[in-house]
Amino acid sequence: MNDLEALLVDHIAEHGPIGFDDYVDHALYAPGLGFYGRGGGAGRRRDFLTSPEVGPLFGAVVARALDSWWDSLARPDPYVVVEAGAGPGSLARAVLAAAPRCASALQLVLVEAAEVQWATHPEGATSRAELPGPGELGPGPVVVLANELLDNLPFGLVELTEHGWCELHVGAAPAADASIAGGGLVEVLVPLDARRAGWCWGRAGRAAPVGTRLPVQAAAAVWLDAALGLAGEGGRVVVVDYASSTREMARRPWEEWVRTYAGHGRAGHPLRDPGSCDITVEVAVDQLATVAPPDRDRSQAEFLAAHGIRELVAEGAARWRAEGAAGGLAAIAGRSRVHEADALTDPAGLGAFRVLEWDT
Ligand SMILES: C[S@@+](CC[C@H](N)C(=O)[O-])C[C@H]1O[C@@H](n2cnc3c(N)ncnc32)[C@H](O)[C@@H]1O
Structure with a gap:
């Protein structure tokens, strides 16, 4: 024992x-x-791969999404983006490395309950253990992002x-x-x-x-309620996770969805x-919808396509063709985008995850 x-x-x-x-x-x-309190979690050298851990492409697409949301808000400065359940900070690092247009205004706040993971959070972001309260980060709208957080909340x-x-x-x-x-x-x-x-x-x-x-996902519903409050008027909450419905899980053996x-x-x-x-547990979208139904619910593959994954892959392949190994790490990263995109959009894997969005 x-x-x-x-x-x-x-x-x-x-x-x-x-x-x-x-x-x-x-x-x-x-x-x-x-498990997290001891330092377990996402990463090649740890326990499982999440989209940000596949490579930097996921973050590069999210950077484009952040730019388009910034434009739709008429480019606020500061532009506050909260990443909840940030783990070791790989998504935030990839977003910053992609140098989005919003970078000079971007105020990135990483919320990670397991403080052992803060050591690898990127410079230029602040780390904290709990979601800030409404208005705590300033008067403007906030974008709240969470990749594979809700499946990990107690249920x-x-x-x-x-x-x-x-x-x-x-x-x-x-x-x-x-x-x-x-x-x-x-x-x-x-x-x-x-x-x-x-x-x-x-x-x-x-x-x-x-x-x-x-499953009874009260903590996920409470989190969503707090995230919507934090996002404030004109803000947005974006949740990426494996998801289904309570009715659908009722019909399957529980060992499949836990x-x-x-x-x-x-x-x-x-x-x-x-x-x-x-x-972890599959996220029951119907239970979240009792707080507020999402404004958009699409697959990760669809979300990434909408925010330009194909263009980023084509750009990476072109760089590799033009520069080859002489182009160094940047050219090699360009070539590897093809394989990253395959994994991120795989309909039998990460591509089938749901991206739920609430406009607040
Ligand atoms: C499956 S990991 C995902 C990490 C990262 N987002 C990724 O996609 O690689 C979930 C993370 O959420 C963190 N977490 C769990 N509950 C949390 C909470 N209430 N607030 C902030 N972080 C939390 C865990 O410690 C863990 O690092």
Whole structure:
């Protein structure tokens, strides 16, 4: 049993089972013990690849998007852009390296809960642990961006049992059973009151069979509400993530939409070895829409096409043709854009992610 698991088992023994969302919060963010709290996360040398970690092309396209949003706001100076869940700062670095037209006005704020990741944030950006409050960054509109943040916010789970809808809590296995259960933590089902059960029926549909599970993404909804408040009048919130709907997830095995990752592979049951793996969930767009329906919902491939990925690839290929290896790193980066674009727009991978936009 690892240190975090031992702490959780002791806590549960004293206070009783904890909600699954509470468990995810500890397993990911407990300082020094949780997956992110220990320094796990996105990157080639870390645990999984995200679009900014594929290479600089994603950031170069986002830089073009930032320019077009700046133009549509009549080029404010300062132009405040908040990147939430910035991880090691790779997206921000690539945006700055692309030298967007808005660069001289750009005030880039990186919000990253795991402070161990701030060390690699680029100069010229400020780092903080929490989303600023409305108006805190000045009176003007703000663009709030989040790539693969919402799938990582703590979420609850509910299950339809023979006795009705229950919330999944995390309890401690009796000591004698811990080795049989494969660990010290076990699932405990706690019945839901009629109002919450009604919410579950509404999301899952009346035909849902016993055994159906649903995610409850309250923290993602709370985050969206705060982000919309921060964006302010004329601002924008842009969320990129793997997403589906609660109804669609209700029809699939929960192990498909709750995903665990470590060391560039899928990991095991989320209750095993807490802190050793990332725990993520597909984002339920319908649950976000209860805060505000997005103004646009398109695939990452469509979003990147709309903001000029093809032009950037053609420009990179032309540079490589003109300069070859003699052109040094810039020419090689130009050539590699072709492969980056393939990965970023792959309909069976990153290209199928959703880009949700709210105009505020
Ligand atoms: C999957 S990583 C994505 C990192 C980066 N955006 C990327 O695409 O490579 C999610 C990041 O969000 C951070 N995070 C989680 N909850 C957060 C919160 N409430 N505010 C800010 N950052 C948070 C995690 O620590 C982690 O670094």
